[in-house]
Amino acid sequence: MTLADGSGRDGRTDGPSRPGTGGPRRPRYRMVRWLAGTTLAVVLLGGSTAGLVAWWEYERLSEGLPTVDGLRTYQPPVMSRLYSGDDQVMAELAAERRIFVPYSAIPERVRSAFLAAEDQKFFSHGGVDPMAILRAGLTDMMMHGTKHRPIGASTITQQVARIMLLGSNAVSIDRKIKEALLAMRLEQTLGKEQILEIYLNEIYLGEGAYGIAAAAQTYFNKPLDQLDNAEAAFLGALPKSPTNYNPHRFVQAATARRNWVLDRMADLKVITPEDARAAQSEPLVPANFTRPGPVPSSEWFAEEVRRELIERYGIGTTMEGGLSVHTSLDSHLQQVATTALRDGLLRYDRAHGGWRGAFGHVDESEATGDWANALAHVTPPAAMLEQWRVAVVLSAATGRVGWLEGRDPVVPHTGELLARDRAWIRGGKGVQTGDVLLVEPQADGSGVAIRQVPRVEGALATIDVHTGRVMAMVGGWSFKESQFNRATQAARQPGSSFKPFVYLAAMEQGISPSQKFDDSPVSYGEWHPNNYEKDFWGPTTLHDALRESRNLVTIRLAAQIGMKPVAALAQTLGLTHSMPLVLPAALGAVETTVMHEAAAYATIANGGRLVTPTLIDDIKDRNGNVMWRADSLAWQAGGTPADGPQMVDTRPQVVSAASASQIVAMMQDVIRRGTGVRAGAGIDRPIAGKTGTSQDFNDAWFAGFSPDLVTVVWVGFDTPQSLGKNETGGVIAGPIWNQVMKAALSTRPRLDFRVPEGVQLARYDTGMGMAIDAFKPGQVPGVSVDLGAGSGMTLTAADTGAENMPDSETDMATTPGSPVAAPDSTTSAGHTAAAPGVPPASQPSGGDIGMGGLY
Numbered sequence: 001m002t003l004a005d006g007s008g009r010d011g012r013t014d015g016p017s018r019p020g021t022g023g024p025r026r027p028r029y030r031m032v033r034w035l036a037g038t039t040l041a042v043v044l045l046g047g048s049t050a051g052l053v054a055w056w057e058y059e060r061l062s063e064g065l066p067t068v069d070g071l072r073t074y075q076p077p078v079m080s081r082l083y084s085g086d087d088q089v090m091a092e093l094a095a096e097r098r099i100f101v102p103y104s105a106i107p108e109r110v111r112s113a114f115l116a117a118e119d120q121k122f123f124s125h126g127g128v129d130p131m132a133i134l135r136a137g138l139t140d141m142m143m144h145g146t147k148h149r150p151i152g153a154s155t156i157t158q159q160v161a162r163i164m165l166l167g168s169n170a171v172s173i174d175r176k177i178k179e180a181l182l183a184m185r186l187e188q189t190l191g192k193e194q195i196l197e198i199y200l201n202e203i204y205l206g207e208g209a210y211g212i213a214a215a216a217q218t219y220f221n222k223p224l225d226q227l228d229n230a231e232a233a234f235l236g237a238l239p240k241s242p243t244n245y246n247p248h249r250f251v252q253a254a255t256a257r258r259n260w261v262l263d264r265m266a267d268l269k270v271i272t273p274e275d276a277r278a279a280q281s282e283p284l285v286p287a288n289f290t291r292p293g294p295v296p297s298s299e300w301f302a303e304e305v306r307r308e309l310i311e312r313y314g315i316g317t318t319m320e321g322g323l324s325v326h327t328s329l330d331s332h333l334q335q336v337a338t339t340a341l342r343d344g345l346l347r348y349d350r351a352h353g354g355w356r357g358a359f360g361h362v363d364e365s366e367a368t369g370d371w372a373n374a375l376a377h378v379t380p381p382a383a384m385l386e387q388w389r390v391a392v393v394l395s396a397a398t399g400r401v402g403w404l405e406g407r408d409p410v411v412p413h414t415g416e417l418l419a420r421d422r423a424w425i426r427g428g429k430g431v432q433t434g435d436v437l438l439v440e441p442q443a444d445g446s447g448v449a450i451r452q453v454p455r456v457e458g459a460l461a462t463i464d465v466h467t468g469r470v471m472a473m474v475g476g477w478s479f480k481e482s483q484f485n486r487a488t489q490a491a492r493q494p495g496s497s498f499k500p501f502v503y504l505a506a507m508e509q510g511i512s513p514s515q516k517f518d519d520s521p522v523s524y525g526e527w528h529p530n531n532y533e534k535d536f537w538g539p540t541t542l543h544d545a546l547r548e549s550r551n552l553v554t555i556r557l558a559a560q561i562g563m564k565p566v567a568a569l570a571q572t573l574g575l576t577h578s579m580p581l582v583l584p585a586a587l588g589a590v591e592t593t594v595m596h597e598a599a600a601y602a603t604i605a606n607g608g609r610l611v612t613p614t615l616i617d618d619i620k621d622r623n624g625n626v627m628w629r630a631d632s633l634a635w636q637a638g639g640t641p642a643d644g645p646q647m648v649d650t651r652p653q654v655v656s657a658a659s660a661s662q663i664v665a666m667m668q669d670v671i672r673r674g675t676g677v678r679a680g681a682g683i684d685r686p687i688a689g690k691t692g693t694s695q696d697f698n699d700a701w702f703a704g705f706s707p708d709l710v711t712v713v714w715v716g717f718d719t720p721q722s723l724g725k726n727e728t729g730g731v732i733a734g735p736i737w738n739q740v741m742k743a744a745l746s747t748r749p750r751l752d753f754r755v756p757e758g759v760q761l762a763r764y765d766t767g768m769g770m771a772i773d774a775f776k777p778g779q780v781p782g783v784s785v786d787l788g789a790g791s792g793m794t795l796t797a798a799d800t801g802a803e804n805m806p807d808s809e810t811d812m813a814t815t816p817g818s819p820v821a822a823p824d825s826t827t828s829a830g831h832t833a834a835a836p837g838v839p840p841a842s843q844p845s846g847g848d849i850g851m852g853g854l855y
Helices: 030-062 069-071 109-120 128-141 155-168 173-187 192-202 212-220 229-240 252-267 273-280 297-319 332-350 371-376 417-424 495-508 542-547 551-561 565-574 583-587 594-605 657-673 729-746
Strands: 080-083 089-093 323-325 389-393 400-403 411-416 435-442 448-451 459-464 470-474 516-519 538-541 614-621 626-629 633-637 645-649 688-693 699-705 709-716 759-764 770-775
Touching: 080 297, 089 297, 109 155, 109 192, 109 229, 109 252, 128 633, 155 173, 155 192, 155 323, 173 229, 173 411, 192 212, 229 252, 229 273, 252 273, 297 400, 297 614, 332 459, 332 470, 332 709, 332 729, 371 400, 389 417, 400 435, 417 448, 459 594, 459 729, 495 542, 495 551, 495 565, 495 583, 495 594, 495 657, 495 688, 495 699, 495 729, 516 551, 538 542, 542 551, 542 657, 542 770, 551 565, 551 583, 565 583, 594 657, 594 699, 594 709, 657 688, 688 729, 699 729, 709 729
Parallel strands: 080 323
Antiparallel strands: 080 089, 323 614, 389 400, 389 435, 400 411, 435 448, 459 470, 459 709, 516 538, 614 626, 633 645, 688 699, 699 709, 759 770
16 A cells, blocks of 8 residues: 555554664553453452452351341330239339330420430431541540450440340440441331430439330439420430449549530530530439339339239249239238338237347447447348337446437437336346447337247238238238248148137038037047147136137047048138148147138138138239239129119139128127137227137137238248247237227228128027027027037047147146246136036046147
């Protein structure tokens, strides 16, 4: 091809160029292009590798992450509350003290305080805040190598992910990445308001408070809607470190952090600068918050309810399910019962225990110098009562003592022991200057009474006859010292308080209250039972025998009807789970609890319909839906519209109403003029009851009732031992029962015991005075018929359990620890002991008394 210049060449070389000839040049930018290609290849390869590594790390970290779907129906752990019968908060059950508040009920200033302090861009980010992460990272790099704690950059969403899903606060890259991943998933699953609601209800804010509502109560004793700007800002300051900003310990740091939050709120225009400055000028003074409950003296009751809830629903629902549990507790009667039992135990301890000495001592130099400081370091006994004080003897010669009152400030007081107390302690171990003891300042300023914790214990239960609702229950002297509930957990011998059930079984077989049995010596093998008074009346009506708690008549009655119906009745009434078919059991040589006996007596008072004690009226879930309700009574429509609803008792009729009425009439005379006279003193209402004293005076009982209330009292030692000579149920337990029932009946209308249709009340002479009894059709008042040979004719020593008993004793007084009853042979009815035809010297000894019931 010829070019324009005629050379025929296009400028390309045909061969290699030679130097100096002006030959062809190399291609331009070959090195640049090579470098660029190499770089691009490396970048692509590195990017692909990094992408693969990142994907592998993502798969590794996201594998096993918890799902966020469960938070759609978020229900936080919320405390359960127990309420008394008059709707007082009796106790709170919680693993975490939390009060749930929905988003709509959270005041704006409270929400804004937390957003200002924790996450100002909460409503604009997608779960993580990249700029906050970068800022925190740069700061941490600059502070590397110091003791500075790494700065967090977690959003509120990330905190929710950590609290609700990860459950870990470990400082690591892996945890932060997982937290971010979950936070982004949360933002895709839940709305912003729901996330903030979860956060504000879940977060721990110190002092045992979870969530903002519990924190408002804990620090300011206020509901959320009553918080001002300064208080709301303080709550917002706590998430960073509830411990370091605790206002009780670090008030300056807490105030500074609160003021910082107020500045942030002003920057966000949530409040004005003027409002912020006004709030910052307020002193940070937390209020003393008293956690609701327990209702005074209700600890045993609440603990029994807690155990029942756990058995029914499990620990999780009980402690975190937000249950509202309405109980049957009568808060006033509970305090009356607690006071009555403690008064009775103190009376006994004062009369029998004597002064056992001081429980501590300080140097005499301290007692005569800075005694208040020395006393402040003394740990008080757990069993001391609220109205008692720990005191130090300042002068043993004058009986002057010093004690402290109040907390902030603590005020020293001094006073002199009452003269009667100084005389009492001189009969014991006495006191020395510097001794530390318990006292009770007298309200009238007359002096200071000395106190000591009794060693004897007791229990009490009061239940409603018609419903079985437990109105009051006391499990011992002090719940703080021992949580063992002696009303429900202590199995003890009921002694003669069991006898009414033997008589009830006889009434069910048609035996009349005026039926006579021989009150004379009897022996079964090596068992030689006797009466408490160790005398014999001869033929005695069942009415008189029950009134005066005659052992020998009860034994002959049990032998007549047989022990099988007695045992069957006791088990049906829930008095015992099992019962040996031996005659000593008829005198109370079995084991039962205060609550079981109260229920059994309530069944008698309720006309023979079975009564089951209940402590809970109803249980509601966190949404107010009834989960359970006591169903001892049911309602159904009447026969006609005019009749309206009628209450129908659906409980089984385990004993005929007629037989129950007969026992009630007999037990009324027990209180009127029998062994229970002390229990009835000053009560002008229809009441019935029975004393109980077990073998060797180990247990003292009184069980009694009005037409609508049953109360059972037990007194004894935790490790069985004798209460002392003549310390019977009527003497020890009767006055306690009297104190409780007087208070209980004072606010109730007067009621009479119901007499069933067909039953006749008749007054007649028992041979020991006039009595009123209930008689069934065909029974003639005052008549005793020939019952023929009962089952007792075939009983042997083996049938009485005598082979399991120790050798016969010639007298209870010869047995260590077993004081004998008063040898007075005159009964309370004024009749002298008599055993026709049997001279006193030939009568069997009263060695074993009754091997169960005494009186």
